[in-house]
Amino acid sequence: MNDRDILLLLEQRDEAAVRYIQTAYGAYCKRIAANILGQGEDADECVNDVWLRLWNSIPPAKPRDLKLYIARTARNAAVNMLKRRTAEKRGGGEAPAALDELAEILPAEASSPEDAAMYEELKKSVNAFLHTLPERDCNVFLRRYFFADDTASIASLFRLKESHVRLILSRTRKKLREYLITEGFIYE
Amino acid sequence: MNNHELFEAIGDADEELLARAETSRGGIRRAFFGKPLKVALLAAALAGLLSFTAFAVYRFVLPKTLEDTLNLASPQIYTVIDTASASADTLFIENKTVHTGGYAVTFEAVARGTCMNDIYKNGEPLRPEKTYAVFSVKKEDGTDVGSSELSLGYCVSLKGYAPNPSMFPAELLSQTENGVVYAACDVTSALPFANRELTVSLADRHVVTPEILRMDENGNAYFTESYHGLAAQFTLRLPADAADNAKQERYMIDNPCFDPDPDYGAFEALDARREAIASSEVDYSAYIGDNEWQPYYKMEIGQVYCADTYLEKRGAWAQPDAHPLTIEALNAVISRKENEIYEQTLANGLSDEEAEKLEAAATVSEGDFPAQADRFTLPDGSVCFCLPGNNFLRIRPDGIPCFIAADCKSVIVETVGLGSSPMTSHTAPAVDRGGVVMAQLLGCYIDNRSPLEAQHDEVSDESLMLIYESSFVDIACREDAIASLLSRYAIYDGTAEIR
Numbered sequence: 211m212n213d214r215d216i217l218l219l220l221e222q223r224d225e226a227a228v229r230y231i232q233t234a235y236g237a238y239c240k241r242i243a244a245n246i247l248g249q250g251e252d253a254d255e256c257v258n259d260v261w262l263r264l265w266n267s268i269p270p271a272k273p274r275d276l277k278l279y280i281a282r283t284a285r286n287a288a289v290n291m292l293k294r295r296t297a298e299k300r301g302g303g304e305a306p307a308a309l310d311e312l313a314e315i316l317p318a319e320a321s322s323p324e325d326a327a328m329y330e331e332l333k334k335s336v337n338a339f340l341h342t343l344p345e346r347d348c349n350v351f352l353r354r355y356f357f358a359d360d361t362a363s364i365a366s367l368f369r370l371k372e373s374h375v376r377l378i379l380s381r382t383r384k385k386l387r388e389y390l391i392t393e394g395f396i397y398e
Numbered sequence: 399m400n401n402h403e404l405f406e407a408i409g410d411a412d413e414e415l416l417a418r419a420e421t422s423r424g425g426i427r428r429a430f431f432g433k434p435l436k437v438a439l440l441a442a443a444l445a446g447l448l449s450f451t452a453f454a455v456y457r458f459v460l461p462k463t464l465e466d467t468l469n470l471a472s473p474q475i476y477t478v479i480d481t482a483s484a485s486a487d488t489l490f491i492e493n494k495t496v497h498t499g500g501y502a503v504t505f506e507a508v509a510r511g512t513c514m515n516d517i518y519k520n521g522e523p524l525r526p527e528k529t530y531a532v533f534s535v536k537k538e539d540g541t542d543v544g545s546s547e548l549s550l551g552y553c554v555s556l557k558g559y560a561p562n563p564s565m566f567p568a569e570l571l572s573q574t575e576n577g578v579v580y581a582a583c584d585v586t587s588a589l590p591f592a593n594r595e596l597t598v599s600l601a602d603r604h605v606v607t608p609e610i611l612r613m614d615e616n617g618n619a620y621f622t623e624s625y626h627g628l629a630a631q632f633t634l635r636l637p638a639d640a641a642d643n644a645k646q647e648r649y650m651i652d653n654p655c656f657d658p659d660p661d662y663g664a665f666e667a668l669d670a671r672r673e674a675i676a677s678s679e680v681d682y683s684a685y686i687g688d689n690e691w692q693p694y695y696k697m698e699i700g701q702v703y704c705a706d707t708y709l710e711k712r713g714a715w716a717q718p719d720a721h722p723l724t725i726e727a728l729n730a731v732i733s734r735k736e737n738e739i740y741e742q743t744l745a746n747g748l749s750d751e752e753a754e755k756l757e758a759a760a761t762v763s764e765g766d767f768p769a770q771a772d773r774f775t776l777p778d779g780s781v782c783f784c785l786p787g788n789n790f791l792r793i794r795p796d797g798i799p800c801f802i803a804a805d806c807k808s809v810i811v812e813t814v815g816l817g818s819s820p821m822t823s824h825t826a827p828a829v830d831r832g833g834v835v836m837a838q839l840l841g842c843y844i845d846n847r848s849p850l851e852a853q854h855d856e857v858s859d860e861s862l863m864l865i866y867e868s869s870f871v872d873i874a875c876r877e878d879a880i881a882s883l884l885s886r887y888a889i890y891d892g893t894a895e896i897r
Contacts, residue, residue, distance in 0.1 A: 308405065332403065340412070
């Protein structure tokens with residue numbers, strides 16, 4: 211059963227597709243959720259939420275790359291859950307640390323793009339910024355801030371020292387800050 | 399704007415960036431190099447360069463230029479050259495391409511050694527002592543292959559034997575770099591067959607089943623018409639000095655995955671197999687069974703698995719269709735042959751009275767046997783008793799207690815196969831020692847995991863072979879231990895007779 215077969219089953223509304231996805235990507239999905247939420251019930255709940263989201267979104271969605279689609283869905287579900295949990299003041303996972311690191315980019319009294327249009331512009335700018343990065347730095351950045359991997363895992367993945375990973379992340383955050391200033395999203 | 403919004407905005411990064419971050423492991427070239435110390439790398443590269451130059455001169459007898467011959471402009475060839483340079487163990491550079499379904503599949507090389515030891519799968523490095531066939535897959539239209547666009551699987555097949563994904567224990571690792579899929583296929587277990595005609599078939603399926611790969615009348619593997627995916631076949635060259643006829647014989651006798659196809663010399667192959675068995679010093683008859691009906695059983699404490707018959711299930715070995723059976727259900731499965739077997743027993747010269755006596759001897763009454771023991775009958779009429787701790791006693795129809803297996807994780811009796819891996823098919827031989835035949839399985843690891851999982855977690859095929867061989871030589875000194883074991887259960891009093 212490959213990804214195309216699974217997508218076909220989803221389009222045919224065959225529930226077996228969910229079982230195949232769980233088998234093939236359960237651990238992968240759980241890892242992303244746990245990276246953001248920490249190990250525990252929240253991650254399990256998030257993973258269950260992902261299966262439901264996939265079932266509801268495909269079709270009409272026709273992902274070109276199922277694995278990445280699942281990764282994005284899992285991340286979104288986990289971030290949403292994180293928001294709820296933050297409101298309830300609960301900790302855990304790599305996301306709080308990642309968020310703290312990103313907070314370095316922003317000034318204490320940042321202006322806020324309240325409207326959706328501004329947020330859309332922000333997404334485009336971040337994307338454009340990522341395209342300006344060297345391949346390795348971009349990969350490291352996304353492993354940290356998309357997949358919420360810890361620095362030790364990233365170091366192992368890219369055969370780098372952990373201190374080197376932290377240095378790459380620090381430089382990239384600095385570049386991102388400068389980029390967002392240039393783009394007018396934040397002010398010095 | 400707050401950090402949450404920024405974090406969320408990163409979540410909308412372009413798919414190609416995410417795919418690259420998802421699959422990147424520091425670059426294919428670095429992956430194939432291991433963890434090079436600069437000096438060692440330089441030395442290795444220099445040595446590799448010299449050997450490669452010698453190889454190229456020898457192989458191509460001064461062609462136009464090396465670049466022209468090996469198309470050095472293409473990145474995947476660089477990888478192979480890197481591989482060759484990094485290790486003296488690189489065996490062959492193939493550089494053969496098949497165009498299939500919009501993809502260009504290139505058989506790059508056969509390689510092993512330290513150049514492979516930095517490729518990881520599930521956190522585990524590939525073993526440098528293993529031999530891999532390395533392929534690259536590119537889109538012919540020049541676009542990138544998506545990281546999960548293909549689900550590659552492969553099958554190494556031997557001419558004349560129905561292709562079976564389990565014929566040689568196998569593992570495929572693939573990783574995508576810059577839109578090119580690189581696949582390393584473990585072909586180590588095919589090494590003893592290096593002097594035979596071997597084919598490696600690559601398909602867009604995790605498991606290359608007999609439904610998509612068959613054997614034609616000439617004994618060659620071919621893709622079926624019903625399969626419409628990536629389909630590439632190459633002749634697999636392996637170093638001739640790796641050929642080992644004795645191992646070949648052993649593998650083919652013991653391994654149900656070497657399935658002589660009925661349409662291609664089936665009976666000759668089967669006869670050859672029987673002849674090899676007959677000429678062997680080992681008494682295989684204890685577990686060969688009759689010619690046409692060869693069931694496969696797997697037994698564990700309290701459970702028996704039956705994969706149905708070898709001949710009936712021909713072509714369906716990729717299906718892990720073994721299912722747990724109770725002892726009663728197993729008896730029901732085999733009962734259809736029992737009458738026939740009984741008649742055969744009579745034909746072998748035993749009178750009714752003798753046969754009944756045997757049956758009575760093989761039947762222990764309550765009290766003679768521990769309560770937790772169970773019993774079942776094998777197709778040849780043998781009665782097997784399950785003892786605690788994975789120990790089995792088998793009483794042959796002629797009354798000889800002939801099989802004891804002890805101290806192992808799980809036990810196989812008769813030829814065993816779940817149909818998914820030849821590694822599940824090794825069985826302890828029965829060797830006659832003065833009326834008591836004993837065998838011990840040493841660390842055989844059959845269990846409920848999938849064959850591939852088991853393959854990774856447990857012994858390599860090479861060590862399994864050693865285990866198998868050691869089970870031959872260790873048997874002679876085990877009589878005392880077995881007698882002691884039996885006496886614990888009041889079954890065996892030290893003589894050859896059963897109480």
